[in-house]
Amino acid sequence: xxxxxxxxxxxxxxxxxxxxxxxxxxxxxxxxxxxxxxxxxxxxxxxxxxxxxxxxxxxxxxxxxxxxxxxxxxxxxxxxxxxxxxxxxxxxxxxxxxxxxxxxxxxxxxxxxxxxxxxxxxxxxxxxxxxxxxxxxxxxxxxxxxxxxxxxxxxxxxxxxxxxxxxxxxxxxxx
Numbered sequence: 001x002x003x004x005x006x007x008x009x010x011x012x013x014x015x016x017x018x019x020x021x022x023x024x025x026x027x028x029x030x031x032x033x034x035x036x037x038x039x040x041x042x043x044x045x046x047x048x049x050x051x052x053x054x055x056x057x058x059x060x061x062x063x064x065x066x067x068x069x070x071x072x073x074x075x076x077x078x079x080x081x082x083x084x085x086x087x088x089x090x091x092x093x094x095x096x097x098x099x100x101x102x103x104x105x106x107x108x109x110x111x112x113x114x115x116x117x118x119x120x121x122x123x124x125x126x127x128x129x130x131x132x133x134x135x136x137x138x139x140x141x142x143x144x145x146x147x148x149x150x151x152x153x154x155x156x157x158x159x160x161x162x163x164x165x166x167x168x169x170x171x172x173x174x175x
Contacts, residue, residue, distance in 0.1 A: 051109065052124065067116065071156050072153050086141060087101055123166050138167065
């Protein structure tokens with residue numbers, strides 16, 4: 001019995017000391033494994049590039065089209081108008097929705113380094129949502145985006161090939 005009382009006394013003493021430390025302004029939250037896991041999960045979600053969190057095939061394709069168009073520099077007026085027209089005709093969007101899609105894609109793209117470096121990670125969340133017809137349409141749209149101002153440049157061709165290689169293998173037929 002005296003051992004149990006000793007252990008209980010040690011536990012109470014530790015809890016009182018931890019409470020006093022917390023009241024004194026010393027953060028002891030890192031001792032809580034549940035809090036640590038929650039903070040770690042939030043930090044991973046917060047630090048993930050926004051391009052890696054897209055889960056809609058339309059958003060991913062729009063981002064890839066913009067990345068290909070911007071791979072040689074900033075968008076020209078012709079490229080922007082062509083992308084808006086493609087969004088309206090192929091995605092069946094209104095003019096304002098197409099502008100919003102282009103604006104949000106431009107914001108997510110940023111400098112484009114995340115998309116160019118790892119297109120598989122951009123596709124990761126939405127890859128299961130793509131149908132075979134959408135994959136074929138994606139390839140066609142990406143090719144159109146690369147050919148807006150004539151023959152695609154080396155950068156555009158390299159990015160186009162890396163994106164096509166990241167698409168599901170069951171539909172990697174050449175066109």
